[in-house]
Amino acid sequence: MRTSLKRLIEDILRDYPLVDQYIKDREQELMHPVRDNDENIGGGKSGKISKPQEQMIITLEEDRRLNQLKKQRDVVEECLDNSSDNTKNIIKELYFRKYPRYQMEGLIDNHIIYCNRSQAFKLRNEFIEQIAKELNIFI
Incomplete structure (x- = not known):
């Protein structure tokens, strides 16, 4: 496995304890976007769905970053x-x-794990490879 790919998976693992907060934050960003003042008085029709609840559901389901975190x-x-x-x-x-x-x-x-050094590294590497494989980034 390439070193850069291994580091990417390790970063995903380090972020794992915080991923629920990242998901919550992203959902809040999408549900409460910052709106610019529209100085256009009158104007044409918008291509957006008129029901805000439907638009919000579509936005949440289609957001790439949110889906990737999940x-x-x-x-x-x-x-x-x-x-x-x-x-x-x-x-x-x-x-x-x-x-x-x-x-x-x-x-x-300290007997936190019960195996030798080479087996411990093998277990870690197999876990990292499994994550990469499941995320379809195994190259």
């Missing part, structure tokens, strides 16, 4: 659910903590 959240959750306890502990410590207490060696030495 997809990333769902993929990470699914991969975590299908992972071993060792893999979950590795991912949670290395990526989900704001200030990680341990690196891989510390996880092994």
Whole structure:
């Protein structure tokens, strides 16, 4: 796996604890857009749907950024659910903590995970590859 792709997945994992807030913020941005003052008095017809509720639903469902955030959240959750306890502990410590207490060696030495060093790195790499595959960015 390319280093840039691995770093992209690691960034997605680091953002995972905050993704629900990102989704909420994006929905608020879409539901309450900043409106410019229209100084055009009179004028022609608008191509927008006249019912604001319908327009809002369409806007929320079609927003690429919002859909991508939801997809990333769902993929990470699914991969975590299908992972071993060792893999979950590795991912949670290395990526989900704001200030990680341990690196891989510390996880092994403090018996947070029960495997050797090479197996621990293999578990982490397989998890990252699975995320990339599920997000269709595996190249």
